[in-house]
Amino acid sequence: MGRLDIGDVAGYYLHAAELKAEKTITLSDYIAQANREAIHADQPFGCAVVKRRMKGVEDGYVVRDVRTDVRLLNRLRDMEDALRAAAPTAYALIDHQHREAA
Template identity: 50%
Template sequence: MSNPNKRRGTEWETAGTRFLRAEVPDGDDIRRVAQTGRLDIGDVHAAPFALEFKNTAKLELAAYVDQAEAEAHNAGLPFGAAVVKRRGKGPGAGYVVLSLATFARLLAYLRANTPADRGR
């Protein structure tokens, strides 16, 4: 791959996908997705999330979250999140960034699908 930025992005997506598959029970369905058509559907699908991976020196969190949410919509998934590489660290130290509105919908989703005691 001749473009170093593209190579770094692909390496980050691959490392993040491998990490999630190893850490999430039944994570075999977590996968990098090929771009098809004109509407981007994210870099990785980890249902119910479309994930947009970012490995850049300059952080533009608002743009990343907007992109992830648009891509989740395009993919027909309820949640979008940006997964941002932390400089000098492995994939487990990366950041997952969501809007507060997405977090609220996620929290409502979890509460509706979790036993009533919620770990209390």
């Protein structure tokens, strides 16, 4: 979409995702592009999904800059605190499910 590109894939929750599968990896360029596209896509976060050579997509990396990661973790903390306060039983169930999945 040119200078108003909104990322390479829709549906990556809360993110504009820039997908990359290149021989030479340049994370700083990918993150700068993802952050610009997050603004254009009206998403709070940008990330790069980087495929490893000779590996499947599931073995790739999701990369953000530290500033974006801190904002994401702060949001997660705030939302968990709000859910814990509003619905402690639901919070405990969801927390248990995610801990078991790890």
